[in-house]
Amino acid sequence: MSVQEEPAKGQVKEQAEERPEQHVPRQVGLGPVGWLRWGWRTLTSMKTALILLFLLALASVPGSLVPQRGVDPDKVARLYEQSPTLAEWYDRFQLFEVFTSAWFAAIYLLLFMSLIGCIIPRTATYARELRRKPPAAPRRLDRLPHSASFEGDLDVEEAARRLRRLRFRVVTGDGWVSAEKGYLRETGNLFFHIALLGILLAVGFGSLFGYRGNVLVVEGDGFANTVAAYDRFIPGSQVSAESLEPFSFQLADFKVAYQVTGDKRGQALDYDAHLKVSESPGAPARDYDLKVNDPLEIDGTQTYLIGNGYAPVFKVTDGKGQVAFDGPVPCLIEAKATMTSGCVVKVPDAQPSQLGFLLRFLPTSVPLTDGTYASAFPGEVNPEVQVLGAFKGDLGLRSGRPQSVYELAPPEVLKKLTPIVMGKDVPKPLAVGQSVELPDGVGTLQFTGVKEWVTLQIAYDPGRVPALIAAGTAVVAIALSLLIRRRRVFVRIGEGGAVQVGGLTRTEGSAAGFAEEFADIVKALSAGEKHVR
Amino acid sequence: MSAEQLAQLSDLLVVAAVLLYVFAMVAFAIELAFGKGRADKPAVASSAAPEQAVAERAEARKPVAVAAGGTTAAAEAATPPDERASAAPSDDHAAVTPSGGGAAVAGSGATGSATRAAKVALALAWVGWAAHLTAIATRGLAVDRWPWGNMYEFVVAICFAAVTAFLGTQLRYNVRFLGAFVMVAAALGLGLAVKFFYTAAGPVVPALNSYWIAIHVTAAIISSGLFTMAGVSGVLYLVRGDGVSRLPSRADLERVAHRAIVLAFPLWTFAVIAGALWADRAWGRYWGWDPKEVWSFITWVAYAAYLHAKVTAGWRGRASTIVQLVAFACLMFNLIGVNVFISGLHSYADV
Ligand code: HEM
Numbered sequence: 001m002s003v004q005e006e007p008a009k010g011q012v013k014e015q016a017e018e019r020p021e022q023h024v025p026r027q028v029g030l031g032p033v034g035w036l037r038w039g040w041r042t043l044t045s046m047k048t049a050l051i052l053l054f055l056l057a058l059a060s061v062p063g064s065l066v067p068q069r070g071v072d073p074d075k076v077a078r079l080y081e082q083s084p085t086l087a088e089w090y091d092r093f094q095l096f097e098v099f100t101s102a103w104f105a106a107i108y109l110l111l112f113m114s115l116i117g118c119i120i121p122r123t124a125t126y127a128r129e130l131r132r133k134p135p136a137a138p139r140r141l142d143r144l145p146h147s148a149s150f151e152g153d154l155d156v157e158e159a160a161r162r163l164r165r166l167r168f169r170v171v172t173g174d175g176w177v178s179a180e181k182g183y184l185r186e187t188g189n190l191f192f193h194i195a196l197l198g199i200l201l202a203v204g205f206g207s208l209f210g211y212r213g214n215v216l217v218v219e220g221d222g223f224a225n226t227v228a229a230y231d232r233f234i235p236g237s238q239v240s241a242e243s244l245e246p247f248s249f250q251l252a253d254f255k256v257a258y259q260v261t262g263d264k265r266g267q268a269l270d271y272d273a274h275l276k277v278s279e280s281p282g283a284p285a286r287d288y289d290l291k292v293n294d295p296l297e298i299d300g301t302q303t304y305l306i307g308n309g310y311a312p313v314f315k316v317t318d319g320k321g322q323v324a325f326d327g328p329v330p331c332l333i334e335a336k337a338t339m340t341s342g343c344v345v346k347v348p349d350a351q352p353s354q355l356g357f358l359l360r361f362l363p364t365s366v367p368l369t370d371g372t373y374a375s376a377f378p379g380e381v382n383p384e385v386q387v388l389g390a391f392k393g394d395l396g397l398r399s400g401r402p403q404s405v406y407e408l409a410p411p412e413v414l415k416k417l418t419p420i421v422m423g424k425d426v427p428k429p430l431a432v433g434q435s436v437e438l439p440d441g442v443g444t445l446q447f448t449g450v451k452e453w454v455t456l457q458i459a460y461d462p463g464r465v466p467a468l469i470a471a472g473t474a475v476v477a478i479a480l481s482l483l484i485r486r487r488r489v490f491v492r493i494g495e496g497g498a499v500q501v502g503g504l505t506r507t508e509g510s511a512a513g514f515a516e517e518f519a520d521i522v523k524a525l526s527a528g529e530k531h532v533r
Numbered sequence: 534m535s536a537e538q539l540a541q542l543s544d545l546l547v548v549a550a551v552l553l554y555v556f557a558m559v560a561f562a563i564e565l566a567f568g569k570g571r572a573d574k575p576a577v578a579s580s581a582a583p584e585q586a587v588a589e590r591a592e593a594r595k596p597v598a599v600a601a602g603g604t605t606a607a608a609e610a611a612t613p614p615d616e617r618a619s620a621a622p623s624d625d626h627a628a629v630t631p632s633g634g635g636a637a638v639a640g641s642g643a644t645g646s647a648t649r650a651a652k653v654a655l656a657l658a659w660v661g662w663a664a665h666l667t668a669i670a671t672r673g674l675a676v677d678r679w680p681w682g683n684m685y686e687f688v689v690a691i692c693f694a695a696v697t698a699f700l701g702t703q704l705r706y707n708v709r710f711l712g713a714f715v716m717v718a719a720a721l722g723l724g725l726a727v728k729f730f731y732t733a734a735g736p737v738v739p740a741l742n743s744y745w746i747a748i749h750v751t752a753a754i755i756s757s758g759l760f761t762m763a764g765v766s767g768v769l770y771l772v773r774g775d776g777v778s779r780l781p782s783r784a785d786l787e788r789v790a791h792r793a794i795v796l797a798f799p800l801w802t803f804a805v806i807a808g809a810l811w812a813d814r815a816w817g818r819y820w821g822w823d824p825k826e827v828w829s830f831i832t833w834v835a836y837a838a839y840l841h842a843k844v845t846a847g848w849r850g851r852a853s854t855i856v857q858l859v860a861f862a863c864l865m866f867n868l869i870g871v872n873v874f875i876s877g878l879h880s881y882a883d884v
Contacts, residue, residue, distance in 0.1 A: 046845045053838040057831045057863070064827040064875060071822055099822050203820070212817065264735035271739055292739040293815050304817035457817035464819055471806045479799040482840075 043110065044117030052111040059107055063098035066090055070097060112200060119193050126186050134169060137176035137490035141502030144490070146518040149500045150526045159491045159499075162525055168489065177491040182506075188480025195477055198470030206463020211235040211244075213458050217251045218311045218328045219451040224248035225301070225458065245301040245460065249277040250285070254308065254452045258379045266337055266378050273305050273454050290456075300460060307455035309333050310341050312361050312385055315435075315446040318350035324443070325349065330453045331361050332406045339363050339378035343385075344408050345445070348397045355443055356408045356417065358389040363450075365429055373429050384429035385447045390421040392442055487514060489521055501525060539675035540734035546668035547689060551723045553661030554696070558716035560654030565713060565779050567647035654712055655703070662700055665693050665723075675734045681750050682737035684872055688726035690750075691868065692719040694758025698793065702762070708789055710781050714765045745811035752804035757864060759797035760836075764861035766790040770854045787850065790857060791843065798836050805829050824875040828867035835860030 030038060042048055067075035076096050080087040094101035141147050159177045160170045168179035213230035217223050225248065227233055227241045253274040259267045273290040279298055290296050296303040311328035318324040324347045331341035345357040364377035365384035373386060396413035397403065408414060420439055421427075427436050435446035486506040493499050503518045534542070669690060673680035681690045699715040702708050770786040780786070808829065813819035820826060839860055842853035 046841060047847075050838055050841045050845055050848065053834055053841060057834040057838070060827050060831050060834075063822055064824040064871070068822060259736060262735060263733045267736065268739055269736055270742075293743040293745070293811075295814065295817065302817060304815075306817065459817045461818070464813065467819065468810070471809070475799060475803045475806060478802055482795045482799055 040117060043114050049111070049114050049118065052107060052114060055107050056111060059104050060098070062095050066095045066098070068096060068098065070100075108200070112197060115193055115197060119190065119197070122186075122190060122193075126190055129186065130183065133171045134178045134180035134488060136171075136173055137178045137492055138502070139492075141490055141492055141500040144502035144504050146503040146515060147501065148518075148522045149498065150522070151497050152499055152526050153497055154491075154493060154499050154525065156491075156493060159493065159525060162527070163489065163491070163521075166521060166524060175493050178488070179490070180486065180488045182484050182486035184480045185484040185486055186481075188477040188482075188484065191477035192474055192481055195470045195474035199467055199474065202463040202467035202470055204463070206236075206461040206467065208236045208238045210459070210461035210463065211239045212460070214306075214455060215458065216330055216453055216455050218330060218453045219251055219254055220328075222248060222250040223456070230458075245299050246281055247277065247279050247298045247301070248281070249275040249288070249296075249303075251454060252276050252287075254454055256308065256379065256452075258377070260379075268378070271305060271308060300462065302459050304457045304459070305454055306457050309453050310339065310361050310363060310380070310383075311451045311453045312343060312359075312383070312447060313449040313451060314345055314357075315448050316345065316347045316350065316355060316357075317444045317446070318347070318355070319353075319442045320351045322351065324351070324355070326448075328451045328453075329359075330405070331359075334360075335375070337378065338375035340375045342406070344406055346395055346397065346405075346408065347443075348395055350443055353392040353442065354395050354397075355438075356391045356395055357387065357445060358408060360386040360388055362386065362429065380450055382431075383450045384431050386429045387421055387427055387436055387445065389419060390438055390445070391417040391419055393417040485514065487517070489518070491525065499526070536675045536677075536734070539671045543668045543672040543675060543734070546664045546671065547723060547727060550661045550665040550668060551720050551727075553657050553664060554716045554720040554723070557654050557657035557661055558713050558720065560650045560657060561709065561712035561716060563650040564647045564654060565710065567650065651709055655709070658696070658700060658712065658716065662693075662696050665689075665696065669693060672734060676736065678737065678742070679746050679750070681754065682741050682746065683730075683732045684869075685726050685730040685732045687750070687754070687868070688722055688730055690754045691757045691761070692722040692726070694754045695719055695722070695761040696758075698758045698762045702789070702793075706789075710779075711762065711765055711769070711789070714769065715762065718761060718765060743811065743814065745807065745814065749804055749807040749811050752800050752807060756797040756800035756804055757868065759793045759800070760861055760864055763790040763793040763797070763857060764864075766793070767854045767858045767861065771851075771858070783850070787854065790854070794836060794839065794857065798840065801833060801836065805833055824871050825867065828863060828871050832860060832863040832867055835863050 067079060069076050076087075079090070090096055094103070098104055138144070142149070156172050156175065156177055160172050160179075163170050163177060163179040166181075168181045169183075170177060170179045172178075211234060213233040215223055215229060215231050223229055225244050225246060227235075227244065251273060255272045255274075256268055257270040257272075259265055259269055271292050275288045275290055275296065276285040277288045277296065277298070278285050288296055290303065290305050292305055295305075309331060311330040313328045314325065315323060316325040325345065329343050329345050331343035334340045334342050340363075341361040343357075343359040343361055345355075345359065347355040347357075362373060362375040362382075362384050363379060364375050364381040365373050366376045366382070367373055373384065391408065391414075393416060394413070395409050395417070401410075403410065409417065420442060421436075430436060430445075430447040432447060432449055435444050437444055487503060488506065489501065489503045491499065491501050501518075501522050503514070503521065505514050669680050669686075672686065672689075676682075681687045695715060696719050699708065699711055703712075766786045766789045769780055770783055770790070773780045773783060773786070775783065808826070809819040812821065812823075812826075835856070839853055839856045842848040842856045848856075
């Protein structure tokens with residue numbers, strides 16, 4: 001690109017001052033400033049930009065092939081279990097977080113430095129170009145790619161006026177008019193590249209000052225937007241706990257509509273989480289139907305519905321006849337199509353010994369011919385619970401080690417538990433209201449009802465609106481840059497009213513259609529001729 | 534008509550479109566086979582390098598050079614040197630001949646059978662196009678939503694966009710030489726959709742139930758169709774030697790490709806950004822490096838690289854055509870490969 005060949009003025013002067021022996025042949029060496037200049041020039045050359053673009057595309061590829069921590073942390077964990085050595089190597093090269101890795105950053109920072117080095121001189125050139133007049137008309141217009149001639153009483157002033165009305169920039173001379181338009185092309189190109197910079201800044205700003213978090217809420221329960229209330233909270237480095245928008249809500253009801261007939265039987269058609277929302281502590285609650293594609297927004301903080309499942313309600317009476325547990329238990333979905341879910345109930349308060357249960361929830365339970373049971377439909381038509389196992393013994397909950405709520409106990413603790421119901425002892429599935437008596441009088445498990453849970457994502461990203469503005473600018477600007485052509489039209493007026501018009505476009509690739517436009521321009525110029533005849 | 538009948542009609546029409554495209558392809562191929570061979574230059578008969586041809590034609594229009602030369606240094610600086618070199622000859626005269634001329638392939642002395650084949654081919658292609666359009670419309674009526682909610686519907690729509698891009702261009706410029714190849718691509722694409730991706734008409738998951746599907750997916754489909762036309766031209770560019778060939782000159786092929794990409798790139802940019810807006814509504818973030826997002830980004834960067842290559846000294850012609858085809862490969866991988874090989878949030882991709 002030729003702009004780069006034109007060195008920045010300040011740089012030249014500086015160099016001349018430091019090295020008075022400027023005229024000495026180059027072989028002597030470039031010197032530090034010379035090297036800097038060379039480096040900058042290389043970085044901002046079109047070829048480097050091209051190579052950096054390739055590198056950026058290439059560097060993104062592993063981001064889609066290797067599981068990413070930010071996208072699918074479970075998959076990363078699984079890879080660590082399956083092939084630890086490979087996982088370690090991946091980790092060493094930051095392949096689990098490609099898009100925040102040092103090497104990815106190196107590429108895009110270089111690219112954006114190159115971009116800045118490209119934008120600055122181009123802006124200067126562009127500013128000069130804006131004030132420049134179109135060149136004088138050539139002598140022989142019939143040799144231009146487009147030309148036409150007609151007879152008329154057009155004079156230079158009138159031709160200039162008509163071209164101006166077509167929004168041409170016009171200069172006139174002795175018997176000629178020269179006009180140019182399509183300057184928006186360069187404007188578009190500059191704005192496009194500047195907008196790219198804007199997107200980068202907006203994304204960066206958003207990741208510093210924004211946060212996101214996930215929370216699971218069971219029907220009837222509530223959520224207040226504080227760091228402690230989240231199951232997973234990922235703040236930007238500049239987010240303080242006090243800055244969270246202080247809203248709260250209660251999940252009053254959750255409904256899913258399913259397709260009941262045809263090939264797509266069981267496919268979800270609509271999710272609806274009915275919330276009672278308080279925008280600030282003490283504010284009156286209002287109703288809100290949270291749906292997919294329709295987040296709840298409170299002052300820039302968005303709440304999204306991203307998942308759902310079942311939370312059957314259990315009541316456990318212990319060996320001493322006391323209620324040791326009573327409440328909903330969110331279950332993990334095992335089969336999405338039928339919403340067959342696995343549940344874990346831990347009862348550390350049971351006496352004389354703690355109790356633990358592994359259960360399976362079947363929303364539409366049907367008996368199979370082999371005597372087992374399965375769910376036939378994801379909706380709650382005939383909800384039943386299978387007891388897969390019951391254990392007694394210390395669940396290790398008081399050891400202080402964090403435990404997953406979806407796992408009865410870590411393997412080393414599980415080994416020490418005593419199974420009380422296993423394998424062939426497994427009773428028939430329980431319908432709502434039914435209970436199972438545990439052997440040896442250690443207690444009773446009752447299945448008392450079904451609730452549902454939702455997972456919500458709550459996100460605050462102050463960069464999203466700036467990013468949208470920059471992205472919108474980029475789209476408009478790139479369209480201008482690629483679709484507008486620079487074109488020139490010349491008019492020469494000879495003796496006796498002979499008018500010659502010539503035109504050309506200065507842009508490759510977008511010359512299509514100029515023939516039509518040229519014909520229209522000629523028509524507009526000669527519009528007066530009918531009256532003369 | 535009931536929804537089921539409409540769905541059946543749609544399936545039948547897709548098959549009809551495949552057949553019509555195959556017949557059209559044969560007719561286009563006959564035209565190519567009986568047409569006259571051409572040197573790798575639109576006008577000049579010698580086998581000189583394209584640069585020389587460019588220079589020759591610039592010579593023929595000397596006043597243009599004078600006009601450009603009359604500009605100030607600032608204007609020169611604003612125009613990359615390569616662009617300046619080509620500014621004059623790249624005007625429409627040197628571009629693909631207008632449709633009315635109709636001589637780009639067949640040549641003025643072409644046999645009558647080639648001309649007849651050309652007419653038949655275009656007629657078949659248009660009828661196939663109409664069947665294809667009706668197939669999409671009836672599918673949309675049958676399911677009562679925008680008919681691109683799964684892989685099958687999406688691929689069918691992209692093939693339609695590619696054929697539309699070709700036929701639409703053909704209305705103004707003679708690009709019949711692309712016909713056989715666009716028809717092959719469309720017939721193969723439809724065949725692939727019917728054979729591997731077929732999904733019975735039905736509702737979509739709630740995440741896809743949004744007006745964004747109309748905006749985002751439509752833009753993606755149209756730009757993919759245009760990119761496909763550019764890709765076909767790019768392949769022909771590489772296949773065609775620089776000697777005599779029945780195919781049009783490399784300069785013409787390059788121009789067709791460039792024009793299609795210049796239209797498609799802003800649309801693709803828009804499609805990606807509209808996708809980000811939808812993701813912001815549906816998933817709680819506008820960009821999260823989901824595999825589909827990653828590959829859209831790669832595709833976008835690759836086409837940006839092509840546009841840069843077009844104005845970089847030493848990268849024009851063959852090199853930039855290769856860049857274009859790499860970008861096209863990324864696009865295709867994103868449309869099909871990502872759905873088949875990589876799992877992500879894009880739920881329509883279930884095959
Ligand atoms: C962030 C990465 C970049 C992207 C995505 C990008 C994208 C684009 C696109 C799509 C165009 C086509 C517009 C047109 O042809 O008018 C373009 C043109 C251009 N870009 Fe970039 N660009 C990037 C970085 C750069 C850098 C680093 C430079 C400078 C070294 C640069 C210099 C140019 C120039 C000079 C043109 C004008 C070409 C012409 O006149 O047709 N770009 N860019």
